[in-house]
Amino acid sequence: MNPYIPNTEQDVASMLATIGVSSIEDLFVDIAPRHAPVSFDLPPGLSEYEVMRRFTALAGKNSQGLVPFIGGGYYDHYVPAACPALISRGEFFTAYTPYQPECSQGTLQALFEFQSMICTLTGMDVANASLYEGGTALYEAMMMAIRITGRRRVVIDGGVSPIYRKIIKSYTHNLDFEFVESPVAHGQADVAALSRLIDQSTAAVILQNPNFFGAIDDHAAIADLAHSAGALLIESVYPISLGLLKTPGAMGADIVTGEGQSLGLPLSFGGPYLGFIAARRKYIRQLPGRIVGQTIDTEGRRCFVNTLQAREQHIRREKATSNICTNVALCAVQAAIFMSLIGKNGLVRMAQLNLDKAEFARQEIGRIPGVEVKRSAPVFNEFAVCLPKDAGDVAEAMIAHGFAAGFPLGRYYPGMERYLLVAVTEKRSREEIEAYARALKTVLES
Amino acid sequence: MDLIFEQSVTSRQGFGLPISDVPVKASLPSRYLRETPADLPEVSELDVVRHYTRLSQLNFSVDANFYPLGSCTMKYNPRFTERVAGMPGFSDLHPLLPQLKGGERYVQGALEVLFESERWLCEIAGMKAFTLQPLAGAHGELTGVMLMAAYHKAKGNRKKFIIIPDSAHGTNPASAAIAGYDIVSVPSDRNGVMDIEKLAEVLTPECAGLMMTSPDTHGVFNSRIDEISRMVHAVDGIMYYDGANLNAILGRCRPGDLGFDVVHINLHKTFATPHGGGGPGAGPVGVSARLEPFLPVSRVVRCSDGTYALNYNYPDSIGYVASFYGAFGIVIRAYAYMLMLGGDGLKQTSAHAVLNANYLRSRLKEAYYLPFDRVCMHECLFSASRQAQRGVHAIDIAKFLIDRKIHPPTVYFPLTVKEAVMIEPTETESKATMDGFVDVMLEADRLSRIDPSSFKSLPRTMPISRPDEVKAARELKVNYFSGESKA
Numbered sequence: 001m002n003p004y005i006p007n008t009e010q011d012v013a014s015m016l017a018t019i020g021v022s023s024i025e026d027l028f029v030d031i032a033p034r035h036a037p038v039s040f041d042l043p044p045g046l047s048e049y050e051v052m053r054r055f056t057a058l059a060g061k062n063s064q065g066l067v068p069f070i071g072g073g074y075y076d077h078y079v080p081a082a083c084p085a086l087i088s089r090g091e092f093f094t095a096y097t098p099y100q101p102e103c104s105q106g107t108l109q110a111l112f113e114f115q116s117m118i119c120t121l122t123g124m125d126v127a128n129a130s131l132y133e134g135g136t137a138l139y140e141a142m143m144m145a146i147r148i149t150g151r152r153r154v155v156i157d158g159g160v161s162p163i164y165r166k167i168i169k170s171y172t173h174n175l176d177f178e179f180v181e182s183p184v185a186h187g188q189a190d191v192a193a194l195s196r197l198i199d200q201s202t203a204a205v206i207l208q209n210p211n212f213f214g215a216i217d218d219h220a221a222i223a224d225l226a227h228s229a230g231a232l233l234i235e236s237v238y239p240i241s242l243g244l245l246k247t248p249g250a251m252g253a254d255i256v257t258g259e260g261q262s263l264g265l266p267l268s269f270g271g272p273y274l275g276f277i278a279a280r281r282k283y284i285r286q287l288p289g290r291i292v293g294q295t296i297d298t299e300g301r302r303c304f305v306n307t308l309q310a311r312e313q314h315i316r317r318e319k320a321t322s323n324i325c326t327n328v329a330l331c332a333v334q335a336a337i338f339m340s341l342i343g344k345n346g347l348v349r350m351a352q353l354n355l356d357k358a359e360f361a362r363q364e365i366g367r368i369p370g371v372e373v374k375r376s377a378p379v380f381n382e383f384a385v386c387l388p389k390d391a392g393d394v395a396e397a398m399i400a401h402g403f404a405a406g407f408p409l410g411r412y413y414p415g416m417e418r419y420l421l422v423a424v425t426e427k428r429s430r431e432e433i434e435a436y437a438r439a440l441k442t443v444l445e446s
Numbered sequence: 447m448d449l450i451f452e453q454s455v456t457s458r459q460g461f462g463l464p465i466s467d468v469p470v471k472a473s474l475p476s477r478y479l480r481e482t483p484a485d486l487p488e489v490s491e492l493d494v495v496r497h498y499t500r501l502s503q504l505n506f507s508v509d510a511n512f513y514p515l516g517s518c519t520m521k522y523n524p525r526f527t528e529r530v531a532g533m534p535g536f537s538d539l540h541p542l543l544p545q546l547k548g549g550e551r552y553v554q555g556a557l558e559v560l561f562e563s564e565r566w567l568c569e570i571a572g573m574k575a576f577t578l579q580p581l582a583g584a585h586g587e588l589t590g591v592m593l594m595a596a597y598h599k600a601k602g603n604r605k606k607f608i609i610i611p612d613s614a615h616g617t618n619p620a621s622a623a624i625a626g627y628d629i630v631s632v633p634s635d636r637n638g639v640m641d642i643e644k645l646a647e648v649l650t651p652e653c654a655g656l657m658m659t660s661p662d663t664h665g666v667f668n669s670r671i672d673e674i675s676r677m678v679h680a681v682d683g684i685m686y687y688d689g690a691n692l693n694a695i696l697g698r699c700r701p702g703d704l705g706f707d708v709v710h711i712n713l714h715k716t717f718a719t720p721h722g723g724g725g726p727g728a729g730p731v732g733v734s735a736r737l738e739p740f741l742p743v744s745r746v747v748r749c750s751d752g753t754y755a756l757n758y759n760y761p762d763s764i765g766y767v768a769s770f771y772g773a774f775g776i777v778i779r780a781y782a783y784m785l786m787l788g789g790d791g792l793k794q795t796s797a798h799a800v801l802n803a804n805y806l807r808s809r810l811k812e813a814y815y816l817p818f819d820r821v822c823m824h825e826c827l828f829s830a831s832r833q834a835q836r837g838v839h840a841i842d843i844a845k846f847l848i849d850r851k852i853h854p855p856t857v858y859f860p861l862t863v864k865e866a867v868m869i870e871p872t873e874t875e876s877k878a879t880m881d882g883f884v885d886v887m888l889e890a891d892r893l894s895r896i897d898p899s900s901f902k903s904l905p906r907t908m909p910i911s912r913p914d915e916v917k918a919a920r921e922l923k924v925n926y927f928s929g930e931s932k933a
Contacts, residue, residue, distance in 0.1 A: 002791035004522050004718075005798045006876040015805040015877060024797045027804050027821055028698055030667040035699040042569055045788030048526050055782065059535025061555030063543070072542050073769075080461050082495055084532070090509025091502035094523050097724040099515075099856075102908040103848050105447075106505035107723035110498065113450050116926035120485040126924050130725070132581040135769040143624075163769045170742070170765030171588075174595045175626050218477050246480050259769075268531070269556045270541035270770025271581065272726030284922060290724065295918035297910040298903075307918040313584070313620035314859070318629045323620035326582040326714065330722030333498075340450050340494045341460040344486045349463050352472075359472035378474050392547035399552065407542055430467040 001045055063399070067432050069361075070404040071382045071423025072212070073134065073161050074273075075262050077240065077350075078427055080341050083264045087334045097290070097326070101305045107329060108304035111292045114336040121242050121339075122256045123249020124278035129290040130332040131324065134259025135167040137275030138206065138236050140288045140322055141255045142168060144279070145204035145232040147286050147321070152177050153201045155194065158184040159211025160236060162412035186376035187215040187384070195225050202231040204255075209237055209245065213374075213409075213421065214382030216245060223252030239263050239276075241380045243351025255279045264338025265331055274331040285311060288322030290329075353426040354381035357433065361424045364437040370444060382423040384409060387444065391420040394443055401439035447504070447909075450497050451926050454488040461491065485927060504909050505723070506853045512879050514806075516825045516856035516868025517615070517663055519693050519715035524786070527719070527779035536778060541770040550755045557754035560746045560771055563781040564730075570784075570792065571689070571709050572702025573732030577741050578772030583690060586710025586729025587621035587657070589742065589767045593708055593733060594655050594684040595625055596740040596764050603682055605654035611640040613664055613860045618657045618688060627654055634862055638664035638818035638827075642674065649677055655684035660701070661694050663860040663868065665803065665822035675705025684708060684737070692716045693872070694800055694824035697793030707734045713773075717780035728776040742767045798873035799824040802880060806869055809884045813891040817863045825870035829863050838894035840865045842901035845912065846890045849905040852883055 007015070012024070021027060046054070068076040087093065091106060098104030098111075111129040118127040131137040142154055156165060158181055169179065178201075182193045189207055198205060205226045210216045223233045235248035237258040248256045260274030261267070279287060285308065293307030313320040342350060358381040366373035370388035387394055391408035398405035410417035424433065489497075506513065513520035531537065535555060544553045564576040580586035591608065598605045607628040610618045619629045630648050635641040639662065656678045661667040668674065675685050687701040687709035693716045701709045713719050714727035721727070733741060743763045744756040756771075787795065800823055807816065807826035814828040830840040844854030856868040871880055893900065905911065 002787050002794040002798075002873075004524065004874045005794055006874070007798055007801070011877040012801065015801055019801075019804045019808045021804075021821075024801050027800050029821055030661075030669045030823075031695065031699050032669055034672070035669075035704060037697065037700045038572065038703045040569065040697050040700070040789055040793070042566065042784075042789030042792065045791040046785055048786065051782055051785050052526065052530070054785065055530045055533060055536075055778075058555035058558055059533040061558065062535040062539055063552035064535050064538070066543075066552070068540055070540050070542055074541055076538075076540070080491075082491055086495065086498045086502070088528060089499065089502045091505040091507045092498075092723055093720045094508035094520075095505045095723045096513070096515060096518055096520060096721040100506075100844060100848060100854055101913050102845065102905050102910055103506035103511075103853060104504075104723070105909055106501040106503065109447065109449070109504070110501050111723075112924070112926070115924055116449075116451065117484075117486060119925040120927055123480075125928050126922075132585060132726075133769055135766075136581070136585070163766065166766040167769065170592070170767055173764065174592070174599065216474070216478050242480065242484060244474065244479055246478055250480065266532075266537040266775070267540050268537050269539040269553065269774040271768070271773040272728075272775050273769075281928070284924070291924055293918040294923040295914045295921075297913050299911055301910055303910040303913045305913045305915055305918045307915070307922065307924070310919075313616040315616070316620070317616045318619035318623035320616070320620045320623075323584045323588055323617050323624050324582070325584045325615075325617050326712075326721075326725040326727040328581075328722070328726040329724030330720070331726055333723065336450075337494060337498055340487045340489060340497070341491060342486065343458070343460050344454075344483050344488050345457065346459055346461055346463060347486055348483050353463060353466055355472045355474070356466050356470050357468050360468035360470040363470065378478060396547045396549075399546075404540060404543060404546075408546065411545055426463070430469075433468070 066404040067402055068404045069406050069422050069424060069436060072407045072421060073259055074267055075423060075425050076427055077262050077425050079264050079266060082341060083334055083337050086337050087330055092330060092333055098306060101303065105303060108292050110333045110336055111329060112294060112304050114332045115292060117336055117339045118276050118278050121239055122237065122278045123247030124256050125281035126284045127276060127278035128287050129292050130327040130329060131275030131277055131289055132328060133271060133273040133275045135164040137257040137277050138164045139168050139171050141234045141257045141277055142204060142206065144255055144286045145234060148283060149203040149232065151201050151203035154204050154206065155180045155182060155197045155202055156206045157182050157189045159189055159213060160206055160208040161212050187213050187374060188217045188377045189222060191221055194222055198225055198229045198231055200229055202229055204232045204234050206234045209235055210241055210380045213384045214379040215377035216380050218246055218251060220251045240351055240354065243347040244355065260335050263335035265334060272328055272331055274328050274335055286321055289324045289327055350426055357426065357428055358383060358424040361422065361433045364433055365440060368437060368441045368444060381425060382421060384419050384421050387418050387420055389444060390417055395420060397443040398439060403436055403439055447500060449926055450487045450489060453493055456488060458488045458490055460489050460494050511851055511853050512875060512883055513853040514855050514869045514871050515853060516870040517690055519870060519872055521718055521872035522874035523718050523720040524783060527782045530782045531775045531778050544756050554754055557746050559778050559781055561748055561754055563777050566784050567711060567730055567732060571711065571732045572700030573709060574735045575738045575741060576730050576732045578730045578777050579742050579768045580710065580729040580731055581768055581773050582725060582727040583710060583712040583729045584617040584621055586731045587617055588624060589731045590686050590708040590710055591622050591625040592764050593737050593740045597684060597737055598654055600762060606652040608654050609648060609656045611658065611662065613662045613862050614657065614659060615688065615690060622657065638666040639668040642670055649681055651681050653681050653683045655686055657686040657688060659688040659690055661691050661823035664818055664827050665825040666818060667823050671704050690715060691824060694796055696796040698796055702734060707737055713776055713780040718783045719776045719779045726773050726776055728773040740764050744771065795873050802871040802873060802875060806871055806880055810887055813888055825868055827863060828867040830865040830867050833891060833894040834865045836894045837898040838901050840867050843890050845904035846901060847886060849907045850886045852886060
């Protein structure tokens with residue numbers, strides 16, 4: 001039975017009479033008997049509380065209460081209660097793409113605010129209203145650079161998330177693009193190697209800051225290298241770090257993307273997340289996806305609309321800048337609410353807390369005999385440690401002590417099997433960090 | 447309304463952060479630091495709550511308004527699914543946990559949700575296997591076309607183009623083009639379905655496949671679909687089913703049985719997950735046996751001991767199409783909805799979706815031109831061409847509806863019909879709501895005869911009147927902090 005269908009038997013009879021058929025089945029006349037399902041073997045429906053009971057049981061099969069020191073681009077930051085409370089308002093939650101601006105100013109203005117916040121955060125001129133997630137956003141940025149330059153060679157730094165690099169490779173596998181990967185030296189982008197790889201056929205250089213190993217850098221010199229060859233610099237960034245770190249705009253980046261999960265979204269086993277993209281103003285016509293612009297109504301009042309729609313698939317079809325239609329508007333609004341709550345000084349303080357706690361954890365972990373903490377590059381809130389044992393085995397053993405201890409780098413970087421990537425957000429207390437170090441010592445001694 | 451930035455007061459805070467409890471104050475060399483903080487708002491929590499509450503009140507939504515937006519399936523989004531997605535065991539789960547050694551043990555509940563969701567979708571669509579990775583309908587399309595390309599490459603087929611009917615969503619040609627194919631468009635015939643003779647003319651061995659929405663955006667189910675499948679398969683083409691309109695056929699027929707090799711499903715349409723003002727959605731992709739080897743990794747598998755695991759070992763896979771396992775928070779809502787409805791409930795869904803659309807078709811066809819005057823499926827396509835002759839266009843009728851607190855239908859789409867007005871009531875709306883809508887539509891028609899010029903100043907009751915879209919595009923201002931830039 002379907003509890004969401006309001007038609008009564010009487011309604012149905014009256015509607016069928018209006019239509020002039022005798023049964024609902026008569027309306028399916030175009031679906032011939034030969035089209036009937038070979039099978040449609042699904043169980044009967046359940047009541048709401050029966051479904052809830054099933055999901056409570058399923059949730060119980062997931063590990064709960066592990067103290068997370070795992071990041072890899074996705075972080076356990078605090079989400080203020082006002083965030084989910086506001087976005088679950090039905091007016092945001094159950095609206096659709098703001099095709100009719102007069103009855104969509106709420107979503108449109110919130111997205112304009114989001115775009116503006118992404119611009120001030122990254123030091124860029126223009127931003128769109130969201131892409132699916134950080135990985136697909138980086139792919140869109142790369143395609144944008146290819147369109148702008150008319151070139152087909154892309155240089156990617158080895159410090160860019162290996163997950164993102166896999167996505168980009170899948171998408172372009174059948175297309176005529178050339179990818180060159182530049183290895184990481186001492187945890188940071190290798191400027192000498194990059195300068196050898198960037199040439200007159202290069203469309204873009206793709207970097208990440210902080211990179212996958214947590215190392216931070218100033219990429220201004222690489223921006224100059226790219227620009228002197230006529231290539232663009234694309235930076236993938238971690239928004240919370242921009243509370244403190246030099247902006248990609250100040251480094252000379254042309255396109256900036258990133259994963260916005262840290263801006264008030266739950267980890268939720270991988271999604272929905274928030275891809276964002278920002279760029280120099282001159283490239284706005286090559287941006288993918290929805291862009292909200294300011295204008296006035298017939299009475300001169302400020303208002304907001306989807307603009308530059310001639311770039312988009314519903315107008316341009318196969319000539320569009322991207323195929324994207326539905327994006328993650330609600331996640332963008334959630335991020336805008338988060339950034340409003342945390343505020344100008346709050347973001348700086350939050351970033352400083354991350355920095356301090358990570359440094360404390362680095363010191364505590366560094367004291368454990370046999371553990372080597374890499375200090376060749378400064379880090380923000382994540383860092384690699386070299387263990388005397390296989391990091392995968394250690395992380396597994398740490399679960400028994402109640403910790404998601406980090407991400408073993410050998411998973412994506414062959415040869416780094418003894419390296420563990422440890423993330424420490426503002427949520428980790430001194431007690432948790434000390435207990436983590438004690439547990440790690442115990443595991444390594446056993 | 448003021449922007450949130452305009453409410454800033456220096457040093458005001460919306461969220462308190464604790465004093466650091468670690469005995470370390472770290473600092474970074476200045477060359478790594480930004481010179482000034484990001485100009486985020488400086489507002490109190492109440493400022494934020496009031497601002498975004500007031501903004502929300504400027505929106506129409508399914509929760510507050512009838513929203514018959516054709517091809518978008520704006521049905522009611524059951525509230526209990528929000529509680530399911532928000533359970534701590536799901537919402538706090540880190541996506542890299544299962545990638546630890548033996549890590550699948552820690553996420554068995556989540557993997558079971560994914561596995562079972564795939565099984566349900568396989569049975570509903572008649573497909574061999576599903577991937578939940580694609581994050582929206584268009585993302586599913588791109589994934590599907592990549593699967594097509596991988597299939598042809600593996601077989602050594604030399605394919606150049608994809609055939610798409612002229613009534614298709616714009617995402618179809620955009621997705622196919624991004625995957626490297628040329629597009630060949632086929633017109634619709636007098637009945638509103640793809641012209642099969644025209645299809646035969648363009649169907650050469652270089653055709654990689656055909657992308658179809660069924661029922662199409664004219665609201666018509668192509669009864670010769672099996673014949674079309676045979677024709678496309680005869681040139682070793684792939685049949686792609688765009689599931690945007692799956693709501694119409696739930697339990698009535700299955701794309702797999704009709705000869706489709708790959709389908710995408712919009713969970714935010716058929717399976718009642720919220721649209722969120724433009725996402726997040728989810729666009730799972732199902733395949734027949736011949737495309738299964740190419741599915742993206744990871745894939746969720748059930749082991750012989752009944753536990754679940756992620757398997758990456760598929761040598762022919764197209765690889766990763768998203769960072770993780772799909773929009774988990776959306777998939778779990780759709781799964782909860784499917785469990786609640788069961789097979790019978792899903793079949794009732796299509797019955798009442800189609801009944802409601804035909805009721806509106808019958809009630810409105812005297813006043814509005816029906817380009818395809820026949821039984822429709824879950825949506826009915828009108829044209830405001832008669833009203834347009836009086837100077838009242840589809841957009842004017844849309845604004846008239848807005849003043850009556852009804853979200854307008856989809857207008858000016860599909861592109862095949864002038865002054866298109868595409869109405870999809872969905873199964874969750876009552877006869878009384880639809881009767882109210884009909885009254886307003888008939889009133890708009892009457893007014894178009896008496897006083898057509900009165901439409902131009904509509905809407906009048908909303909927070910804004912019609913915006914100047916030309917100015918928005920010419921004097922691009924997309925960022926509060928930077929001035930307008932003449933385009």
